[in-house]
Amino acid sequence: MNIAQIESNLQNLIKSFSKETFIYDLLLAYGLPKASITRLQKGNLNLSKSEGEISWKKKLRFQEEYSADLHLTISELAQSIKHEERFVIVTDYELFLAIDSKTGEKLDIELAELPKHFDFFLPWAGMEKAQHRNENPADVKAAERMAKLFDEIKKDNPVKTEEDSHALNVFLTRLLFCFFAEDTHIFQDGQFTNAISSHTAVDGHDLRSYLESLFEVLNTASKGRKDLPAYLNAFPYVNGGLFKDSFQVPEFSRKSRQLIIDAGEMNWKDINPDIFGSMFQGVIDPEKRGSLGAHYTSVPNIMKVIEPLFLDELKEELEKAKHNPKKLNELLYRLSKIKIFDPACGSGNFLIIAYKELRRLEIAIIHHLQDLQKAAAGFNSKSEQLSFIPKAQLSLAASFQVELFSRIQLSQFFGVEIDDFAHEIAQLSLWLAEHQMNVEFYREFGKTSPTLPLKEAGKIVCGNACRLKWEKVCPKKEGDEIYILGNPPYLGKKEQLVNHKLDMQLVFNSQDGFKNLDYISIWFFLAAKYCSNTPKCKAAFVSTNSICQGEQVGNFWILIFSQNIEIIFAHTSFMWKNSAKSNAGVAVVIVGISAKNGSIKKIYSSGKIIQTQEISPYLTSGTTTIVTKRSRPLSQIPEMTNGSMANDDGNFFIDHEEYIQLPSHLKVYFRQILGARELFYSFKRYALWLKDEDIEKALEIDLIKSIVNKVAKYRAGSTREATRKLANTSHLFGEIRHKSGQALIIPGLSAEKRDYIPIDFLTNGEIVSNLAQVIFDFDPWLFSLLSSRLNIVWVRATSGYFKKDLRYSPVLSYNNFPVPYISDQRKQEITQCVFRILEERERHSEKTLAQLYDPDKMPAGLREAHRQNDLAIERCYRSRPFESDEERLEYLFKLYEKMIAEEKVKDSLFEKEKKGRKVKK
Structure with a gap:
C-alpha cells in the first residue's frame, strides 16, 4: 500500500x-x-x-x-x-x-x-x-498524486508524437509551479486550486480553455492586460520563460479535473525541489512507480562531491576573512561570479544543492559584515569577542554599506539533460529552490528580492552531453571560476547499447582501448578537455570504482593525464545509497580533477582525510604510475599461468555421477578438472584427457570416438580460423598448460565480499581449467603470500572486477605484485602459517571453501589463522603492521614504483653491456 x-x-x-x-x-x-x-x-x-x-x-x-x-x-x-x-x-x-x-x-x-x-x-x-527522513513523505505523496493525474490525462490525451510528449511535459511542469506557488505566498493562498474549483465546470469540459487563458495571463505583465475578469487578473505576472511558449493544454474529464483539485489541496510548501524532481521522473515511467524516491541522489552524497570541489575552500576563505570587511565583500563578489555546470543534470539535484549552499554561505558572509558594523558602532552583543579587531578594520566596516539582497543568480547555473521531462523539471526546481532561499534570506534579514517576476532560470539544455560542445552550454572566458560536477550514467562495456557505443566512438575517435571503457569515461574526458587550459576550472563526478581498477586504469587515465590534468581529491570506494527502501546501493568512487597546479591533494577514505602531493589513478597517495600488463613476474616468484582451455562446446566434460558409472577401463582416459566453481563448491567434474600415444587405442571406444567427433565438428564450424585449425587435434584440449606434479590453484573470479582469495594445493594430477589460474614448481610459502590481505588488496586495485566478482589477472596483478626479498628464515615462518590455515580448514572438512570464506560465517579459528598469516607476511614488508587497506595499497604502489625503477636501471645496464660486447668484436 x-x-x-x-x-x-x-x-x-x-x-x-x-x-x-x-x-x-x-x-x-x-x-x-x-x-x-x-x-x-x-x-x-x-x-x-x-x-x-x-x-x-x-x-x-x-x-x-x-x-x-x-x-x-x-x-x-x-x-x-x-x-x-x-x-x-x-x-x-x-x-x-x-x-x-x-x-x-x-x-x-x-x-x-x-x-x-x-x-x-x-x-x-x-x-x-x-x-x-530524507525521502520526505510529502515528496512521495506528491509524486504518487501526480502519477494518478498523469495516467488519467494520458488516457484522455494519447501521446503520439515527440511534440505531444513535450507539450505534456511542459504542462505538468507549469502545473507543479502553480501548486507550489499557491502554498508559498508566490500566489495568494490556494488561489490556483480555488480558481479551478470555482470557475470551471465539474465535468472538466472547459478546464482546458480556462488553463490556456490563465497561462497566457501569467506570461503577461500588468500593463499588457486588458478586459480580464477579476479572478484571472488577480494572478501575478510570472515571467522567466515558464509560461512564454504556447503549448497545447490537454483535455480534461470530470475525474482528471478532480485529481488536479485533490493534488492542489496538498501542502506543497513542504516539497523539497532537490528530491521531488527525481521522484517525479518516476511519474512518467510506470515501471518505476514501485520505487518512487529510489533514484534521487541524497544530500549527504551530493555534499561528498561539492564540499571538496569548492565549498570547503570557500568556507576556509570565509573563516580567514571574517574580521576583514574588504575581504568579505570580495568573497561576496566572488560568489556572484562562480559558474556551476552539471553535464548530466537529471532533474537538477546537484545544481539545486550547490545553489542552496552558495546562498547559505552568502548569508553567513552578510552576517559577519553586519557584526563588524555593529561592533564599529559599539553596540554589538558580540563586541567582547570582536574587541581584538584593529580599529582600522572596524572603521572600514562602518563605511561599508551592507546591501541586503542576494548577488547569486540562477544564470550562474548550467546543465545538460538528455531526457526532455527531467530537463523541464530541472529548470522548475531551480526556480522553486530560489524562492525557498529567498524566504530563508528574509527570515535572516527581514528583506529579500521578490520571487516574481521570475528571473532567467539556469541554462539547462535538453540534449546529449556526449555530442554537444560544452563551451557553448557553459561559456568560459579567461579568469572564470567554473565547477563541473554530477553523477553521469556509468554503463560498463556490456551494458552499453548501440547509441552509447556510437557516443564512445564519436568522443574517443581512434584512441586505443576506448571500447573497453565505461560510458562515464566520456564525461571525465570532456571535463578534462574543458578544464585543461582553464586554471580556475575543476570537475568532480561520481563513478563506479571500475575506472580506478584493473585494465581500465591504463586505457582511461592515460587519456585524462595527457590533457595536463591531475587528480585533486578522491573519495575511495564506498556504497552509494539513498534512504529509499530496498536500496542496495552500488560501490562508487568520487574523483575530482583539474589542470595541474601543484596544490595539496586530499584522499577521503574510511572516515580519514589523507593529504598528499599527488594522487594515483588507483586513488592512493603516490605518483601517476600505471600498472600495465607484463609477461613475467616483476618479483622473484614462479610463473602463474591460465589453466587449460577445452574449446569443445562442453563435449569433453562429464559430471561425477557419469564418471562413477564408467567401466574401470574407461576411467583412465578421464581426469578430474577444476575451475573456480569446482574449487569453491567441491563439485567433482571430469574431462576426457588423452595423450597422443593413447589416441589410436582410445578411438576404438565408441564413447570416446563420439566425443572426439563432436568436438571436431564444433571446431570446424567456428568462425575463428585458429579454432578451425584445432579440429585437426580434436582429441586434445584447445590450449594445454598442464604439468605433472603438485600445483597451486587460484580462482579466476572470486566473490567481492570475501576478505581473502581462497586458493588450494592440488596433489593428485588434477587438471586446472581456464576458469582458474595455476602455478607449478613452487615452494609452500607462496600459498601464504597469495592468501594474504596484502595480495587481495593489490588484486582489487590492479585486476578489477567482472560484474560483482573480483577478477584475478596473472598479467596485471600477479606478474606486477611487488614482493621484497624474503629470507629463508622468514619463508619457514610463513610456511608454518600455511599449515595452520590448512589445519583450520580440515577442522571444518564438511564445509566447502565458499562456506569457509563467507565473511559472515568464517570460522573463528580460520579467521585467526589468516590474521596471523597477514602479520607474518606484512613483517616481510616492514616491521610495523598496516592500519588499513589504504595504507597497504599505498605501500605496495611505492614498492612497485621502486622495483620498476630498479628494473629499468638493470635493463639499461644490460643493454650497455650488450652493446659493449658488440663493439669489442
Whole structure:
C-alpha cells in the first residue's frame, strides 16, 4: 500500500467513523491483514483484560478515555508496556494522542487532523520513519498524486508524437509551479486550486480553455492586460520563460479535473525541489512507480562531491576573512561570479544543492559584515569577542554599506539533460529552490528580492552531453571560476547499447582501448578537455570504482593525464545509497580533477582525510604510475599461468555421477578438472584427457570416438580460423598448460565480499581449467603470500572486477605484485602459517571453501589463522603492521614504483653491456 492510498483511507475514515470500529478501521487503513484484525476484534489477539483497552503484540496498545486526563492516561500506558506494542493510542474521539514506543515521538492532535499526520503510523505499513527522513513523505505523496493525474490525462490525451510528449511535459511542469506557488505566498493562498474549483465546470469540459487563458495571463505583465475578469487578473505576472511558449493544454474529464483539485489541496510548501524532481521522473515511467524516491541522489552524497570541489575552500576563505570587511565583500563578489555546470543534470539535484549552499554561505558572509558594523558602532552583543579587531578594520566596516539582497543568480547555473521531462523539471526546481532561499534570506534579514517576476532560470539544455560542445552550454572566458560536477550514467562495456557505443566512438575517435571503457569515461574526458587550459576550472563526478581498477586504469587515465590534468581529491570506494527502501546501493568512487597546479591533494577514505602531493589513478597517495600488463613476474616468484582451455562446446566434460558409472577401463582416459566453481563448491567434474600415444587405442571406444567427433565438428564450424585449425587435434584440449606434479590453484573470479582469495594445493594430477589460474614448481610459502590481505588488496586495485566478482589477472596483478626479498628464515615462518590455515580448514572438512570464506560465517579459528598469516607476511614488508587497506595499497604502489625503477636501471645496464660486447668484436 502506498502513501497516497493511506492518506485517502484516513480521510474516508475521519469523514464518517463508528467509535465501535474506529481502531480496527485505522489499522485497516494502513493495509494490515483483514483476517488478523477480525481476530483482534473478536478478542482472539487482544492481550488486554481491561474494558475499553486493546493490546496487540508488537502493534498497538489502545484505550478510549472520557473522564480522566488523556495525557496522564497515555503516560501510564506507555510506561507499562508488556507486549512490545509499537504504538500507544488514547482518544476521546475529539482529541487523539499517540506515542511511538520505539522512537519516543509523540502525537497530540484533534482527531480531525489525523490524515495530515498519516506518516506517524507508517511502520504499520512496513515503512520505517528513518527511511523517510530524507525521502520526505510529502515528496512521495506528491509524486504518487501526480502519477494518478498523469495516467488519467494520458488516457484522455494519447501521446503520439515527440511534440505531444513535450507539450505534456511542459504542462505538468507549469502545473507543479502553480501548486507550489499557491502554498508559498508566490500566489495568494490556494488561489490556483480555488480558481479551478470555482470557475470551471465539474465535468472538466472547459478546464482546458480556462488553463490556456490563465497561462497566457501569467506570461503577461500588468500593463499588457486588458478586459480580464477579476479572478484571472488577480494572478501575478510570472515571467522567466515558464509560461512564454504556447503549448497545447490537454483535455480534461470530470475525474482528471478532480485529481488536479485533490493534488492542489496538498501542502506543497513542504516539497523539497532537490528530491521531488527525481521522484517525479518516476511519474512518467510506470515501471518505476514501485520505487518512487529510489533514484534521487541524497544530500549527504551530493555534499561528498561539492564540499571538496569548492565549498570547503570557500568556507576556509570565509573563516580567514571574517574580521576583514574588504575581504568579505570580495568573497561576496566572488560568489556572484562562480559558474556551476552539471553535464548530466537529471532533474537538477546537484545544481539545486550547490545553489542552496552558495546562498547559505552568502548569508553567513552578510552576517559577519553586519557584526563588524555593529561592533564599529559599539553596540554589538558580540563586541567582547570582536574587541581584538584593529580599529582600522572596524572603521572600514562602518563605511561599508551592507546591501541586503542576494548577488547569486540562477544564470550562474548550467546543465545538460538528455531526457526532455527531467530537463523541464530541472529548470522548475531551480526556480522553486530560489524562492525557498529567498524566504530563508528574509527570515535572516527581514528583506529579500521578490520571487516574481521570475528571473532567467539556469541554462539547462535538453540534449546529449556526449555530442554537444560544452563551451557553448557553459561559456568560459579567461579568469572564470567554473565547477563541473554530477553523477553521469556509468554503463560498463556490456551494458552499453548501440547509441552509447556510437557516443564512445564519436568522443574517443581512434584512441586505443576506448571500447573497453565505461560510458562515464566520456564525461571525465570532456571535463578534462574543458578544464585543461582553464586554471580556475575543476570537475568532480561520481563513478563506479571500475575506472580506478584493473585494465581500465591504463586505457582511461592515460587519456585524462595527457590533457595536463591531475587528480585533486578522491573519495575511495564506498556504497552509494539513498534512504529509499530496498536500496542496495552500488560501490562508487568520487574523483575530482583539474589542470595541474601543484596544490595539496586530499584522499577521503574510511572516515580519514589523507593529504598528499599527488594522487594515483588507483586513488592512493603516490605518483601517476600505471600498472600495465607484463609477461613475467616483476618479483622473484614462479610463473602463474591460465589453466587449460577445452574449446569443445562442453563435449569433453562429464559430471561425477557419469564418471562413477564408467567401466574401470574407461576411467583412465578421464581426469578430474577444476575451475573456480569446482574449487569453491567441491563439485567433482571430469574431462576426457588423452595423450597422443593413447589416441589410436582410445578411438576404438565408441564413447570416446563420439566425443572426439563432436568436438571436431564444433571446431570446424567456428568462425575463428585458429579454432578451425584445432579440429585437426580434436582429441586434445584447445590450449594445454598442464604439468605433472603438485600445483597451486587460484580462482579466476572470486566473490567481492570475501576478505581473502581462497586458493588450494592440488596433489593428485588434477587438471586446472581456464576458469582458474595455476602455478607449478613452487615452494609452500607462496600459498601464504597469495592468501594474504596484502595480495587481495593489490588484486582489487590492479585486476578489477567482472560484474560483482573480483577478477584475478596473472598479467596485471600477479606478474606486477611487488614482493621484497624474503629470507629463508622468514619463508619457514610463513610456511608454518600455511599449515595452520590448512589445519583450520580440515577442522571444518564438511564445509566447502565458499562456506569457509563467507565473511559472515568464517570460522573463528580460520579467521585467526589468516590474521596471523597477514602479520607474518606484512613483517616481510616492514616491521610495523598496516592500519588499513589504504595504507597497504599505498605501500605496495611505492614498492612497485621502486622495483620498476630498479628494473629499468638493470635493463639499461644490460643493454650497455650488450652493446659493449658488440663493439669489442
